[in-house]
């Protein structure tokens with residue numbers, strides 16, 4: 001029996017609230033992989049703000065830069081005016097992230113959510129091509145505004161928002177549960193055959209690893225084939241890296257594993273380093289078709305976000321960080337191998353520091369829910385995802401220390417045996 005009074009939340013916060021229902025405590029402090037609740041409990045966080053805290057809570061290096069900026073009366077809100085913090089950020093993105101990878105993109109600040117970046121990506125694709133249609137994949141998650149929601153696979157979310165698929169055509173996600181489906185062949189067919197009734201789209205939007213959809217990494221070959229078919233037909237390829245990017249899979253961008261170059265890329269979530277909202281769209285120079293004022297937004301460019309993001313990218317570049325990430329990834333991989341032996345009925349998928357445990361054939365969503373509850377009661381926070389919430393999603397900080405990782409895995413192991 002808990003002594004916590006939740007009345008104020010229940011009275012005042014909309015019924016749309018979700019995570020608080022699963023994790024009924026009041027959190028007030030967090031460091032690294034640890035979250036602390038007001039009643040004095042400590043939780044290991046394998047959820048990390050739905051992928052917004054790849055570098056953990058309150059990373060000391062990033063936090064110090066933010067504190068320094070605040071202490072010096074750094075400008076906090078500047079719309080898209082020129083600021084020193086933005087200049088530093090632009091240079092760092094270009095020098096550390098883009099140029100070394102041979103990427104030549106222009107950067108559009110959207111803001112402050114991932115949804116905004118997707119919305120901008122869809123709009124720029126439409127404006128640049130003069131076409132309206134979009135191909136998206138079943139199981140995709142791209143956002144909650146009208147344009148991005150139309151490209152999101154969840155019928156439930158679309159219906160709740162009164163949004164039809166509109167100009168979006170859904171293609172089965174080949175490396176997802178649809179499996180063994182020639183999705184590239186279908187795209188080719190739509191593009192070649194006017195009698196299909198499907199207009200040639202402005203763009204295809206894809207997550208290189210579907211995260212909300214159930215942790216389904218697209219295969220390298222498939223992504224390459226998708227790049228080829230879009231290129232051949234002059235259709236833009238938008239890669240949504242909002243959850244798979246910023247180092248989650250071991251590379252800065254998940255699409256790097258396939259060696260492709262997208263036309264448009266969306267980034268958000270962990271870009272803001274310690275959870276500050278930053279979102280942007282990257283597009284090839286020739287796609288910068290905007291005239292000033294055609295796409296605006298009061299919170300384009302969160303200055304504190306720029307400071308944190310610059311520090312996070314510098315951190316990402318450090319040798320120690322890369323070593324920590326590699327060690328943690330190997331440890332997580334070892335857990336995956338162990339599960340294959342102890343729980344062969346559980347299908348595991350992932351890349352780098354993202355791991356999904358699919359209980360679809362091992363108790364399904366009900367068991368996933370029991371595992372999540374058991375884990376929470378024993379001090380570990382995990383999230384569920386997948387078409388039916390049947391997949392346990394593990395997103396620890398990518399540089400988590402091994403002792404915390406092991407402790408979290410121990411709790412999860414116990415949860416899987418017990419629930």
Ligand code: PMP
Pocket residue numbers: 050113114115116118141142143144207211212240241242243244268269
């Ligand atoms: N795209 C992807 C791949 C996402 O995972 C998300 C968020 N889960 C979004 C877009 C939307 O981001 P936001 O919630 O910040 O609007």
